[in-house]
Amino acid sequence: MTFRCRRGDVVEALKPCDLKIAAGDHLAIVGASGSGKSTLLLLLGGMLAPTSGKVVVDDQDLYAESAARRAAYRQEKVGFVFQSFHLLPYLSALENIQLPLWLKGWSNERQRARAEELLAKVGLADRGNHKPSELSVGQRQRVALARVLANDPEIVLADEPTGNLDPEQAELVSEFLAELPQQGRTLIVVTHDPTLAARAPRRLELRDGKLEDSSLN
Amino acid sequence: MRLTTLVTREISERKSPFLTALMAVGLGVALVVTVRSVMQASEADVARKLDGLGANILVLPPGTAVDDYYSADLGGSVMPESYVARIALSDLKGLDNVSPKLSIPVAFGDAKVTLTGILPQREFAAKATWKGAGVFARPPEGCGPDSETVPAKLPETAVRRRIIDTLAADEVLVGADLSQRYGWKAESEIELGGRQFKVLEILPVTGTVDDSRVFAHLHTVQEIAGAGEVINAIEIVGCCREIAKGLGEGLEKLLPETRVVTVLQIVETQIETNRTMQGLSWLLSGLALLLGGAGILATMLSNLRERRRELGMLSALGAPASLFAKLFMAKALLIALSGGLLGWLLGVGLAAALGPRLAQVMVPLRWDLLPLALLLAVGITALASLWPIWRALHLDPARALRDE
Numbered sequence: 213m214t215f216r217c218r219r220g221d222v223v224e225a226l227k228p229c230d231l232k233i234a235a236g237d238h239l240a241i242v243g244a245s246g247s248g249k250s251t252l253l254l255l256l257g258g259m260l261a262p263t264s265g266k267v268v269v270d271d272q273d274l275y276a277e278s279a280a281r282r283a284a285y286r287q288e289k290v291g292f293v294f295q296s297f298h299l300l301p302y303l304s305a306l307e308n309i310q311l312p313l314w315l316k317g318w319s320n321e322r323q324r325a326r327a328e329e330l331l332a333k334v335g336l337a338d339r340g341n342h343k344p345s346e347l348s349v350g351q352r353q354r355v356a357l358a359r360v361l362a363n364d365p366e367i368v369l370a371d372e373p374t375g376n377l378d379p380e381q382a383e384l385v386s387e388f389l390a391e392l393p394q395q396g397r398t399l400i401v402v403t404h405d406p407t408l409a410a411r412a413p414r415r416l417e418l419r420d421g422k423l424e425d426s427s428l429n
Numbered sequence: 430m431r432l433t434t435l436v437t438r439e440i441s442e443r444k445s446p447f448l449t450a451l452m453a454v455g456l457g458v459a460l461v462v463t464v465r466s467v468m469q470a471s472e473a474d475v476a477r478k479l480d481g482l483g484a485n486i487l488v489l490p491p492g493t494a495v496d497d498y499y500s501a502d503l504g505g506s507v508m509p510e511s512y513v514a515r516i517a518l519s520d521l522k523g524l525d526n527v528s529p530k531l532s533i534p535v536a537f538g539d540a541k542v543t544l545t546g547i548l549p550q551r552e553f554a555a556k557a558t559w560k561g562a563g564v565f566a567r568p569p570e571g572c573g574p575d576s577e578t579v580p581a582k583l584p585e586t587a588v589r590r591r592i593i594d595t596l597a598a599d600e601v602l603v604g605a606d607l608s609q610r611y612g613w614k615a616e617s618e619i620e621l622g623g624r625q626f627k628v629l630e631i632l633p634v635t636g637t638v639d640d641s642r643v644f645a646h647l648h649t650v651q652e653i654a655g656a657g658e659v660i661n662a663i664e665i666v667g668c669c670r671e672i673a674k675g676l677g678e679g680l681e682k683l684l685p686e687t688r689v690v691t692v693l694q695i696v697e698t699q700i701e702t703n704r705t706m707q708g709l710s711w712l713l714s715g716l717a718l719l720l721g722g723a724g725i726l727a728t729m730l731s732n733l734r735e736r737r738r739e740l741g742m743l744s745a746l747g748a749p750a751s752l753f754a755k756l757f758m759a760k761a762l763l764i765a766l767s768g769g770l771l772g773w774l775l776g777v778g779l780a781a782a783l784g785p786r787l788a789q790v791m792v793p794l795r796w797d798l799l800p801l802a803l804l805l806a807v808g809i810t811a812l813a814s815l816w817p818i819w820r821a822l823h824l825d826p827a828r829a830l831r832d833e
Contacts, residue, residue, distance in 0.1 A: 254830070259827045260827040283750075286746065298742035302442035302443075307434070310430040311430060312747065315743075315748050363747075
């Protein structure tokens with residue numbers, strides 16, 4: 213699988229491989245920095261078009277579709293968790309959770325009711341009107357997790373979800389994520405955290421662009 | 430959550446770029462509003478002054494000398510009164526008043542007095558063949574608020590505009606000098622050219638030869654002269670703009686047998702002043718709007734750079750690229766409308782403050798420039814936002830998301 217950089221150079225990010233992920237899988241991808249883990253995640257999320265290779269989801273070649281259809285795919289099926297949370301600084305916790313629902317066209321009242329429910333689920337019911345800058349790092353990640361669940365995604369793509377957290381918060385987030393496959397969602401976690409990776413029944417290591425199944429080791 | 434929530438919250442979070450863009454638009458628009466307000470107030474003022482001079486076009490028999498504009502009708506040459514009908518029935522634009530005159534010297538005791546025949550407005554408009562046709566079927570165009578051709582009985586109007594509503598065959602209006610010289614007053618009975626007249630009004634001082642004239646009904650003067658239906662001048666109050674556009678030439682074509690004289694020096698001064706101010710106004714306006722546009726462009730591009738990660742995140746949540754365009758367009762619209770309003774407020778304020786100093790005119794509050802201000806602001810903001818919006822539409826979401 214190759215990508216074209218801005219300068220026009222073609223970079224081979226992934227060596228030829230055939231990676232199949234079943235619905236409800238819990239998969240951890242580990243590897244050194246710059247090995248292409250995050251690139252693989254963006255690829256699976258329909259955010260980064262390869263110049264060669266295919267990403268097939270539910271028998272549909274994702275990158276044969278238009279950008280608008282891929283956006284709709286993310287809206288309907290995908291939830292991203294980021295290391296740096298990516299919360300909008302000028303919106304409250306509640307409003308940040310409302311974002312995916314607004315994009316789906318829900319009414320303001322429905323958005324709010326669902327966001328309040330999710331915020332309570334992550335233990336921040338009393339922090340709905342707080343802006344991200346008024347929350348601790350762990351609380352911000354919990355808001356981000358609540359936002360991921362807002363559109364009830366089938367696939368959750370987590371990029372270093374515990375990277376910025378202290379061990380206690382990291383454990384809480386790990387537990388939260390581990391529940392997702394039990395709910396029937398597919399979870400793909402890119403991480404350096406061996407504890408988080410160890411929770412996944414299936415682990416892949418990305419080394420020199422080559423994916424190796426390390427769960428067998 | 431609504432689009433407006435996202436836009437207004439973002440603006441309140443990043444106030445400085447918004448205020449910078451607002452000032453860029455506002456100052457550009459303010460300059461346009463100021464220049465246009467002062468310029469138009471100045472034009473109206475000059476036009477009012479010109480209008481105050483009275484007739485600004487004279488139609489005279491050929492060969493008449495025009496050494497003194499105000500006594501050009503005293504040359505003795507005559508032309509048919511029917512020329513007035515020709516003007517009245519023409520499609521010439523900008524004729525606010527047409528007044529035929531016949532001036533003849535008459536005896537008053539041992540002295541000679543100039544008796545000038547004028548046609549009262551009511552009779553003029555009532556002439557069957559002219560009624561509802563040509564110039565009088567149209568409303569007066571005028572140069573300013575004073576130029577409405579409303580028939581009036583005021584003596585001052587009679588002098589300045591050569592308009593008087595009614596004048597009986599045995600009534601006269603007397604110039605100020607004559608009144609003083611012979612002790613004539615309103616209601617005095619006087620004999621001129623062998624006929625008895627009653628003085629209707631004493632005219633105020635004008636500083637022209639009109640102060641030494643007696644004005645009577647045109648047809649009475651024609652009878653005294655015994656030369657038939659002739660006149661020796663047609664005085665016209667023409668709209669300054671139409672004079673500039675060639676009203677004089679139009680009259681020359683219509684009446685090739687006559688000599689047409691305009692108050693050229695005065696009109697040309699006004700035209701030249703207006704032309705200079707208009708040129709300067711467009712130049713300044715163009716520059717101001719260009720600078721305003723550059724300010725918005727820089728602010729919007731900087732805002733786009735600042736929001737790359739945010740847009741990347743929205744893309745990860747499933748936002749289509751069109752949403753980014755909407756976000757920037759909504760912000761641009763807010764900048765444009767607030768900037769336009771701010772610019773108009775600043776502009777009318779500046780115009781009111783600078784008008785008396787720069788152009789010696791009082792500048793009125795120009796509500797009519799508000800739509801122009803808003804339109805300009807929207808136009809310049811839309812143009813300046815095209816490139817940032819295009820870039821937002823073509824943002825690489827993966828690259829934007831990684832823009833740590």
